Amino acid sequence: xxxxxxxxxxxxxxxxxxxxxxxxxxxxxxxxxxxxxxxxxxxxxxxxxxxxxxxxxxxxxxxxxxxxxxxxxxxxxxxxxxxxxxxxxxxxxxxxxxxxxxxxxxxxxxxxxxxxxxxxxxxxxxxxxxxxxxxxxxxxxxxxxxxxxxxxxxxxxxxxxxxxxxxxxxxxxxxxxxxxxxxxxxxxxxxxxxxxxxxxxxxxxxxxxxxxxxxxxxxxxxxxxx
Amino acid sequence: xxxxxxxxxxxxxxxxxxxxxxxxxxxxxxxxxxxxxxxxxxxxxxxxxxxxxxxxxxxxxxxxxxxxxxxxxxxxxxxxxxxxxxxxxxxxxxxxxxxxxxxxxxxxx
Numbered sequence: 092x093x094x095x096x097x098x099x100x101x102x103x104x105x106x107x108x109x110x111x112x113x114x115x116x117x118x119x120x121x122x123x124x125x126x127x128x129x130x131x132x133x134x135x136x137x138x139x140x141x142x143x144x145x146x147x148x149x150x151x152x153x154x155x156x157x158x159x160x161x162x163x164x165x166x167x168x169x170x171x172x173x174x175x176x177x178x179x180x181x182x183x184x185x186x187x188x189x190x191x192x193x194x195x196x197x198x199x200x201x202x203x204x205x206x207x208x209x210x211x212x213x214x215x216x217x218x219x220x221x222x223x224x225x226x227x228x229x230x231x232x233x234x235x236x237x238x239x240x241x242x243x244x245x246x247x248x249x250x251x252x253x254x255x256x257x258x259x260x261x262x263x264x265x266x267x268x269x270x271x272x273x274x275x276x277x278x279x280x281x282x283x284x285x286x287x288x289x290x291x292x293x294x295x296x297x298x299x300x301x302x303x304x305x306x307x308x309x310x311x312x313x314x315x316x317x
Numbered sequence: 318x319x320x321x322x323x324x325x326x327x328x329x330x331x332x333x334x335x336x337x338x339x340x341x342x343x344x345x346x347x348x349x350x351x352x353x354x355x356x357x358x359x360x361x362x363x364x365x366x367x368x369x370x371x372x373x374x375x376x377x378x379x380x381x382x383x384x385x386x387x388x389x390x391x392x393x394x395x396x397x398x399x400x401x402x403x404x405x406x407x408x409x410x411x412x413x414x415x416x417x418x419x420x421x422x423x424x425x426x
Contacts, residue, residue: 092342092425094334100327119423121393148319150357151420152346159346159421161357164321165338189323229318255318317318 092121109164116157157244166191172245180303195220217245231256250282256313258290270299326370340425342387345372352416353403372420395423398407
């Protein structure tokens with residue numbers, strides 16, 4: 092692989108572009124393939140196969156060839172509401188798991204850059220904050236403030252936009268009250284039951300990193316179910 | 318659904334190159350049976366034999382490091398290595414899981 096190709100790969104990764112690396116295993120030639128374009132040179136013979144690998148998000152050697160295809164997909168977007176202590180540990184876990192994190196918190200003293208040096212923290216109320224973030228059914232929401240003023244509008248937005256994972260921090264009692272408010276707001280039982288609350292898998296721990304671990308474990312597990 | 322569990326080995330490769338090291342990239346390109354790492358798993362090796370990342374669960378890494386060092390020494394661009402149960406030398410290295418893998422090594426130049 093040429094250093095130039097490596098640099099281009101890193102650039103594509105940081106701009107969250109989807110692409111594939113094509114490698115000719117016989118001579119070591121490699122190039123970057125962008126969906127919707129035609130592979131160049133010697134790779135052009137395998138255009139259909141390359142596109143199929145890309146569509147199925149698979150890596151592998153094209154049958155009866157010496158061409159290796161490795162696809163890069165966009166990281167899953169995870170929106171955290173509440174720039175709280177647990178969120179700091181979630182950011183750490185998300186880094187190694189390659190989730191793309193955005194944090195929303197209207198409270199300036201929580202949303203400071205000093206607390207989250209590497210993450211985009213949107214210091215706005217959820218309604219305005221969501222105007223800045225592109226979301227779809229492959230987005231996840233983790234609500235951590237357990238303040239209805241902040242969490243509820245975010246949960247309503249996530250339910251309406253059919254996020255694949257929605258979790259909300261809070262005790263059983265807090266969650267019961269939350270469910271009741273959502274029912275009053277017109278959400279169906281199925282929608283309300285799709286929220287993971289109290290959030291996280293049962294690990295037994297109560298410290299911030301332990302709760303973060305239980306949340307991220309649930310998030311990963313739900314990702315593979317969808 | 319799939320997340321892109323990018324282990325950032327290529328990012329590290331860039332750092333090594335910046336530090337004037339020779340870098341060989343090893344990638345799992347095929348697997349048969351039960352193999353610990355999936356296709357696309359990566360490892361980098363420099364001329365001193367330092368390595369980062371993985372292509373198996375620790376079973377064949379030392380052999381891959383050796384192959385990468387030879388690649389640098391012989392100044393060859395790339396090579397495909399198969400680790401199979403039937404391959405005696407590979408068996409010595411010990412793919413304990415019983416699976417088979419093909420690893421592609423290439424110099425970054």
